[in-house]
Amino acid sequence: MRTKFFNLFTLSLILFISSTSLLFAVNDNPKRSEKIRESFWNSGDKNFDATEIPAKWKDESAVIIAKSSLLSYKKDVWLNTLNYDNYSHYRIKLLDKKAIEEYSQFSIPDNKIEYLNTTHVYAGFKVIKPSGEEIIIPVSNAVLEKGNLDHEKFKTLKLAIPNLEVGDIIDYYIAEELNFTPWSRYYIFDPVIFKLNSRHPIMKQKISFNVMRRCFINLKTLNGAPKFKEVNDEADDKTYYTLEDENRESIEDLRWFYPYRQIPSIKFKVLYAEKSEARSFPGFKGEYEKPKYEVSKDEVLELIEYLYDETEISSSLWSYMKRNKLNKEKNLDKLARDAYNAFRHTSYKGSQVYLITDDNDYFESKSSRVLLNLSKYYSRMKIPHEILIGIPRHISDLKDLILENELIYMLKVNTKNPFYISELGINQSYGSINPSLQGATVYSWQQAPAGKELKKITIPIDLAEANNTTSTVNIELKDMNEDLVEFELKRSAKGESKIYYQDLLMDYYTYNQEEQKRYNYTDAFNGKKDEIARLEQLKKKYLEGRTEKFNEALKNSMASDYDMSIEKVDDINIMKTGRYEENPEFVYTCKVEAKGTIKKVGPNYLIDIGKFLDMQVKLTDEERTRKYDIHMPYARSFEYTIKLHIPQGYTVEGVEDLNTEAINDTGGFSASAKLEGDQLIIHSKKYYNHNFEKVEKWPDMVKFLDESYNFTQKKVLLKKQ
Structure with a gap:
């Protein structure tokens, strides 16, 4: 009887959550919606009062008069929940028909309510005519659209902006407020990279963030981007780190161009960790609520040693090599190559099921961290090798390292005929050098007693x-x-x-058939x-x-x-x-x-x-x-x-x-x-x-x-x- 009651109660709760989630929409909380609207459209920020643009940009398609981004991270008092707020505000002058087409429709994320995870969205759109007339576009006019991305369903709202004309200014904001309970007391928020140039010139822009209660911040400005300044807001008792910038020319998408390497950019990441977890897990952490701007070689060494110690030999690889007596191979050059092929085979064996059920994620190359499993096997079999640690070329040089998750890994096997291993993909073979690291400076690390320190080396570049x-x-x-x-x-x-x-x-x-012949197996379900x-x-x-x-x-x-x-x-x-x-x-x-x-x-x-x-x-x-x-x-x-x-x-x-x-x-x-x-x-x-x-x-x-x-x-x- 108790079980039946529990099941009925659970079903009712699920139905309640499902039905109430349909009631939530953008700007669903009138009081909060009005407060956010006031903070954007009556803030007193003179950058968002401007209507004129410099003469030098009169032939551009559009000009961003003002742009503001505010990110806020904090842990709730007495609760285990985290808050992440993302506020964006734009004021854009439209100068041709192409710009009118570009800004005639917007996608707005819908509110999202799930178990232990709630996102509320607030948005506002208005058009300012050359005469000064302001026309507010009701967000209630938006049309709900459903879709799928990476096998997950999502909902967005499509809002049309009618009757736009050359010379109009569109002023809009989108505010997302996320509250959730992390699964552990060590949580890494998604990293963020900002470019200070866009496809339209920018007159004024500001990027701000604040972190509170058990949060760490890693921050790096690149390629001449201005530095962040600490700003204390006594009104809301918060400390913000703010970057102000102006007069940025437009940059269109270019062929063979890595923007983060050449135009002013900012990359940062926020980590929440309680004191015990912060001490237990190595990472590029500074002080609570204080930006960390540099990462030392010792911190990288501590990270790779921790990751390596926490990694185990792949059980399927070890079982295969042992079962087929391949571990007895004396030629380390051959053993190293056979082990890679066996690791790929055992990792993707049975992928038939994922193929026919349309799980394409399964066939993507495994994370470069997976190579640490193979490194463990090589160490066990005394195969000389080194782990190479670097940043992909399209992001930055090693000297600009600030985030753990921008690092990728590669192996160099130092047997009689040395070779590289870039990743473990279903079609990837050993011997290739990851193009994202070719020509880059990376750290090289070998397990003790050969290593216990990092040294810098330069990765070779393939010939044409x-x-x-x-x-x-x-x-x-x-x-x-x-x-x-x-x-x-x-x-x-x-x-x-x-x-x-x-x-x-x-x-x-x-x-x-090629795999079956080599590895003597059947593919029966x-x-x-x-x-x-x-x-x-x-x-x-x-x-x-x-x-x-x-x-x-x-x-x-x-x-x-x-x-x-x-x-x-x-x-x-x-x-x-x-x-x-x-x-x-x-x-x-x-x-x-x-x-x-x-x-x-x-x-x-x-x-x-x-x-x-x-x-x-x-x-x-x-x-x-x-x-x-x-x-x-x-x-x-x-x-x-x-x-x-x-x-x-x-x-x-x-x-x-x-x-x-x-x-x-x-x-x-x-x-x-x-x-x-x-x-x-x-x-x-x-x-x-x-x-x-x-x-x-x-x-x-x-x-x-x-x-x-x-x-x-x-x-x-x-x-x-």
């Missing part, structure tokens, strides 16, 4: 040939009058260049009879649509890479998976039907032969003048062989125009063409020599980028005999 893509294209003019071609594509990729194609075109069933039947049905359904899924994925990919209309892609064949050292290249073939390369000229035909060279960069006029250094993912090279079958009764003119070359220190492009029997054969090569170039080298890059793009505009004439 290490990340090569080679393509062979055989073209048949299927119907010249209908502008229809058919071509067979064979593509081989290695190094970092293969990962995109592996993830696009492979799944568990692609390499399962486990569990109760009903569950096995359910999974078998899901597998059948998945396999029925699998071929079409890959065809469509490759078609969409090629549509963005080729300057032609991709009509059909089929007959995809994976010749090599590229997952093992003995066959390191990923190789696939496919057949493609396309339009947009043939034009009839009297009795003759113009063929856009250059369009069969895909993935070429077309620089805009704005891109030709560059102010920032060039950060690329990695050095890389591309080789093409294009073969056009010449229809009977036609000759080819314009072959000599297909020979070209532009080569310098940054990279190059070259192409050569010849007639051989009934074929026109073109060979081309393009390469980027480095993963980084100073901005002074940009004109050299432009030369070969232009040459490669210009080649895509080349044509030959099929002349009727």
